[in-house]
Amino acid sequence: xxVISQKPSRDICQRGTSLTIQCQVDSQVTMMFWYRxxxxxxxxxxxxxxxxxxxxxESGFVIDKFPISRPNLTFSTLTVSNMSPEDSSxxxxxxxxxxxxxxxxxxGTRLTVT
Amino acid sequence: xxxxxxxxEALNIQEGKTxxxxxNYTNYSPAxxxxxxxxxxRGPVFLLLIRENEKEKRKERLKVTFDTTLKQSLFHITASQxxxxxxxxxxxxxxxxxxxxxGAGTRLFVKx
Numbered sequence: 001x002x003v004i005s006q007k008p009s010r011d012i013c014q015r016g017t018s019l020t021i022q023c024q025v026d027s028q029v030t031m032m033f034w035y036r037x038x039x040x041x042x043x044x045x046x047x048x049x050x051x052x053x054x055x056x057x058e059s060g061f062v063i064d065k066f067p068i069s070r071p072n073l074t075f076s077t078l079t080v081s082n083m084s085p086e087d088s089s090x091x092x093x094x095x096x097x098x099x100x101x102x103x104x105x106x107x108g109t110r111l112t113v114t
Numbered sequence: 115x116x117x118x119x120x121x122x123e124a125l126n127i128q129e130g131k132t133x134x135x136x137x138n139y140t141n142y143s144p145a146x147x148x149x150x151x152x153x154x155x156r157g158p159v160f161l162l163l164i165r166e167n168e169k170e171k172r173k174e175r176l177k178v179t180f181d182t183t184l185k186q187s188l189f190h191i192t193a194s195q196x197x198x199x200x201x202x203x204x205x206x207x208x209x210x211x212x213x214x215x216x217g218a219g220t221r222l223f224v225k226x
Contacts, residue, residue: 004157033213041218042216042217042219043158043203043216045213045214045215048213094157102148102160102163103148103150103158103214104160105157105158105159107156107157108155108156
């Protein structure tokens with residue numbers, strides 16, 4: 001298993017600003033993912049964070065809006081850039097320990113953009 | 115395109131009864147399928163994983179079936195308790211399984 005922490009747990013931001021969310025895992029993991037969950041909706045995969053290379057983004061998400069860093073096997077950041085109210089959501093970090101293993105999720109970061 | 119369907123309406127059952135949740139998928143052939151539980155304001159928690167060559171998997175009061183012909187998985191909670199009230203997410207994954215796509219989830223309410 002893996003224990004994941006995220007910072008901040010919540011934030012209220014003004015439109016046009018950026019917020020960086022941190023994800024820390026208690027062990028080295030190969031695969032790390034960022035999801036978004038809008039109110040009442042299921043999880044939408046934003047990107048796969050790759051250690052030592054650029055993240056792989058899903059359709060509808062771009063690097064300029066959601067830049068991701070993954071400097072090592074236990075840490076990643078997601079930045080939500082030039083925020084608008086539509087970016088208000090819960091952002092979740094998730095990891096897998098192997099290609100077929102279950103996923104573990106962080107507690108999420110609740111973002112409100114005003 | 116790949117599609118995952120779960121009961122969008124909430125499921126209300128009486129304590130002690132068996133809850134059955136359905137997950138249907140189209141346009142892909144997952145190598146395995148996972149079920150997660152999510153409580154309000156929290157990240158999902160893994161419950162069970164079943165592979166394509168397994169028909170059924172059990173863990174305590176939980177049972178999952180996987181019918182690749184019907185493209186369906188059923189998730190059962192026997193002897194349900196109010197503490198089982200949560201949203202349950204289905205997540206079928208393709209061969210390779212590097213990323214997981216989640217269904218919208220079914221909200222379960224167990225009444226005492």
